[in-house]
Amino acid sequence: MSEDLDRRHFLARLWTWGLGVMAGAAAWTSWDFLQPVAGQSGGPVATVSPDKIPTDSVLEIPAMRGYLTEIEGATEAIWWKCPHLGCKVPWCETSGQFECPCHGSVYNRKGEYRRGPAPRGMDRFEFTIINGVVVPDTSKIIRGAPAGSPETINEPPKGPECLDPTAG
Amino acid sequence: MSDDKPTQPSNVRVLGFVEGKPLVGDRKVPEEEDSVMVWPHLLIRHGVVALAVMVFVLGISLFFNAPLKEMANPSVTPNPEKAPWYFAALQELLSRFHPLVAGVLVPGAIIVGLLALPFIDRNPDTRMRNRRIAVATFTIFMVAWIILTLIGFAFRGPNWGWVWPWQEWYGEL
Amino acid sequence: MSLMDTIRKSAPGRAIWRTPRRVTDRDRAAAHWGSFLLHIYPVRMRREQISFRWSWFLGVASMVLFGSLIASGIYLMFFYVPSPSTAYGDIIFLQTKVAFGQYIRNIHRWSAHLMVLAVAAHMARMFYRGAYKPPREFNWIVGVVLLVLTLLLSFTGYLLPWDQLAYWAVTIGTSMTEFVPFIGGTVGGMLLGGTEVGAQTLLRFYVLHVAVLPTLLVGIIMIHLWRWRKDSMLDMEVASE
Numbered sequence: 250m251s252e253d254l255d256r257r258h259f260l261a262r263l264w265t266w267g268l269g270v271m272a273g274a275a276a277w278t279s280w281d282f283l284q285p286v287a288g289q290s291g292g293p294v295a296t297v298s299p300d301k302i303p304t305d306s307v308l309e310i311p312a313m314r315g316y317l318t319e320i321e322g323a324t325e326a327i328w329w330k331c332p333h334l335g336c337k338v339p340w341c342e343t344s345g346q347f348e349c350p351c352h353g354s355v356y357n358r359k360g361e362y363r364r365g366p367a368p369r370g371m372d373r374f375e376f377t378i379i380n381g382v383v384v385p386d387t388s389k390i391i392r393g394a395p396a397g398s399p400e401t402i403n404e405p406p407k408g409p410e411c412l413d414p415t416a417g
Numbered sequence: 418m419s420d421d422k423p424t425q426p427s428n429v430r431v432l433g434f435v436e437g438k439p440l441v442g443d444r445k446v447p448e449e450e451d452s453v454m455v456w457p458h459l460l461i462r463h464g465v466v467a468l469a470v471m472v473f474v475l476g477i478s479l480f481f482n483a484p485l486k487e488m489a490n491p492s493v494t495p496n497p498e499k500a501p502w503y504f505a506a507l508q509e510l511l512s513r514f515h516p517l518v519a520g521v522l523v524p525g526a527i528i529v530g531l532l533a534l535p536f537i538d539r540n541p542d543t544r545m546r547n548r549r550i551a552v553a554t555f556t557i558f559m560v561a562w563i564i565l566t567l568i569g570f571a572f573r574g575p576n577w578g579w580v581w582p583w584q585e586w587y588g589e590l
Numbered sequence: 591m592s593l594m595d596t597i598r599k600s601a602p603g604r605a606i607w608r609t610p611r612r613v614t615d616r617d618r619a620a621a622h623w624g625s626f627l628l629h630i631y632p633v634r635m636r637r638e639q640i641s642f643r644w645s646w647f648l649g650v651a652s653m654v655l656f657g658s659l660i661a662s663g664i665y666l667m668f669f670y671v672p673s674p675s676t677a678y679g680d681i682i683f684l685q686t687k688v689a690f691g692q693y694i695r696n697i698h699r700w701s702a703h704l705m706v707l708a709v710a711a712h713m714a715r716m717f718y719r720g721a722y723k724p725p726r727e728f729n730w731i732v733g734v735v736l737l738v739l740t741l742l743l744s745f746t747g748y749l750l751p752w753d754q755l756a757y758w759a760v761t762i763g764t765s766m767t768e769f770v771p772f773i774g775g776t777v778g779g780m781l782l783g784g785t786e787v788g789a790q791t792l793l794r795f796y797v798l799h800v801a802v803l804p805t806l807l808v809g810i811i812m813i814h815l816w817r818w819r820k821d822s823m824l825d826m827e828v829a830s831e
Contacts, residue, residue: 283780283794291785311492314786329492330786334511334520335765336758337494350496350576351762352512366512368769387785412576452634452826454615456622459631459640466647467654474658474701482692483699485685488678489757491786498758501748503706503741508762520766521774531713531734535727543720555717589755590703 291387298381299324307340307358313385315374316340320359320402326374326385327360332393333367341411345404347371348412355412358404362396369393484590496575499589505569506562512577630815632822639822644719648712649818652740655705656807662698663800670750672796674789677752702744709740725824729817732810739807746799749792760795761787 294313302308302324307316315328327347331338336351346363347356354365362370370393374385453459486495500508510519530537538551545552571588574580580587597603599610609621622633638644669684669691671677684691713733716722722730749760764787767778783790 280780283783284776285779285782285784285790309492314491333516333765335761335786336498337492339494351494351498352577366515368515368517390785448637451637453637453640454618454622455631455633455635455640456618456628459635460628462640462642462647463650466650470651470654470704471658474655474697474704477700478693478696481696481700483696484755485681485751486754489674489752489754489787491757493754494758495754498762499755500759500762501745502703503710503744504759504763507766511766516766516769517771521769521771528734528738531737532731534717535722535724535730538722541723543723545718548720552718555714559714590699 293377293384293386295379296326296383296385299378299383302383305345306342309340313374313387315385315387317383317385318358324376324383325359326376326383328372328374328387328390330372331367332369332372333365338371339411343408344406344410345408346406346410348410350412353412355410357400357402359400359402360393361400361402362393362398363400367396369395370398497573497577497587499570499573499587502566502570502588502590505567506565507569509565509569509573630819632819632826634826635822636825639825646711646715648708648715652705652708652712653811655701655708656811658701659698659705660804662694662701665694666698667800672750672792674752674792677750677792681751681753702747706740706744709737713737726817726821729814729821732814732817736807736810736814739803739810743799743803743807746795746803749787749795750799752792757787760791764791 294310296310296313296317297308299319302317302319304319307318307327309316309329313326314330315326318325318327329337331349331351331354333349333352333354336349338347338349338354338356341348345358347358347360349355349365349367352366354367355363356367356371357363360371360373372393373391374387375389375391376383376385378384499505507519507524510523513519538548540548540551542548571582571586572579574585574587582588595610595612598607598612604610607621608624609617611617612621619633622628622631666684669688670680681695684695686692716730716733745760745763749756764778764781767774767781770777779785781791781794782788783794
């Protein structure tokens with residue numbers, strides 16, 4: 250009698266485990282299946298020669314979803330997506346800084362956090378120079394420094410901001 | 418009521434009256450707790466509601482066109498950029514607090530709080546006057562949420578600055 | 591004798607309805623019990639619960655709007671291909687070249703907004719009714735899930751016209767997932783199918799909007815209504831004790 254019950258319980262447990270394994274396999278398969286497909290989340294984008302990059306402003310490159318700028322001889326490839334909620338951050342020529350109209354985050358020319366609700370500075374792309382052309386890889390993202398980190402360049406706003414709340 | 422007294426035919430002799438309910442049709446005045454047949458009492462109401470709702474939808478669809486802006490363009494963010502109206506309260510919070518707080522913790526807490534509500538409020542009484550704390554708490558949260566939604570929907574303009582909706586209208590549906 | 595009575599008393603009518611007589615409450619109860627369309631309703635309900643001030647009929651209004659969304663949504667699907675190169679043009683074509691195309695789109699859009707409103711108002715009304723208290727705790731939870739599903743349905747549909755309104759609202763909405771600890775980045779990537787709103791995102795949102803979420807919603811509505819019927823009948827037992 251007790252042997253019978255033991256076998257019955259053993260089989261019941263086996264079925265439960267079997268179902269659990271199948272559910273796990275289904276979850277694992279679905280999870281991997283729905284990951285972004287490689288090649289559809291960015292890649293190398295050929296842009297311009299480094300000597301065409303301005304040293305006091307930025308150059309917008311729509312194909313790479315970002316801006317190129319030069320700071321103390323070093324090229325920076327900055328992603329235009331606001332690290333707050335993903336709006337495109339426009340460059341404000343009059344103040345010489347990035348100003349996001351969505352929620353008012355402001356960044357300096359290097360994309361470093363200045364103020365606003367964003368949690369960190371703007372993200373940048375890794376890039377290489379191939380045949381004299383800057384080639385950022387939009388799938389290789391360097392996250393910006395957290396809000397509150399000191400700015401590494403000394404470029405205070407040079408004029409009125411585009412983000413004037415009384416404008417518009 | 419007129420049929421409280423039974424009518425007495427003139428050509429028959431009445432031996433007596435038997436009091437009681439008729440077999441068919443119940444004529445007594447119904448109480449709130451009494452039950453009624455769903456068919457037709459509830460179904461007719463649902464039918465009227467369905468017709469009213471559909472007339473309303475089909476009516477406003479005649480006069481108001483669904484919005485359609487320019488084609489999506491990843492290199493131009495409209496200013497102001499508005500979320501759908503039911504997320505306007507969240508967007509308003511997001512402009513003031515860290516995204517982890519406003520975008521994750523607050524909505525998460527609302528959903529978990531609503532799910533857990535039956536097990537937080539253990540008072541079995543359903544009469545309003547016996548559950549003042551629950552009603553007051555819910556009302557405060559609901560009114561706050563409605564106000565935030567209205568602000569985000571109608572009172573925000575370029576650069577998420579304050580505008581008066583009767584001066585400039587930036588709400589999107 | 592009405593036409594319906596004649597039909598019910600014919601041989602096919604008896605085969606379908608099984609209860610030809612509709613005279614006493616007992617006949618009606620038997621007919622109700624035997625009807626597929628009516629089986630989501632209880633046979634009897636307390637009088638106060640079928641009044642306007644009990645529920646403001648917001649639940650049934652939500653159901654009607656959902657029906658309107660299914661019907662208008664099927665019409666829209668005939669003219670829509672979820673790809674960035676075609677989606678916007680399809681909407682323009684629908685609005686300018688298809689008879690009643692703009693009208694059907696209006697119905698879908700306004701029904702969607704009204705459904706979000708009706709579901710949220712239904713929840714608030716049921717709170718003030720105390721309808722989350724025993725024996726209705728579980729149905730309240732099901733209702734919260736339905737509210738979340740309704741919001742997700744509305745939000746996934748918001749992207750499909752592929753206009754500026756859609757693109758940037760969804761960019762903001764999906765950016766919020768990045769801040770969810772641990773899994774946020776991965777879940778955001780799964781929603782977008784990439785690093786920004788693009789072709790994969792449109793396709794994914796379309797599949798969620800026309801297949802995954804409506805199926806879930808219909809299934810969970812069935813649980814919600816079944817439980818509503820059971821709980822209404824439980825109320826009557828309590829009342830008759």
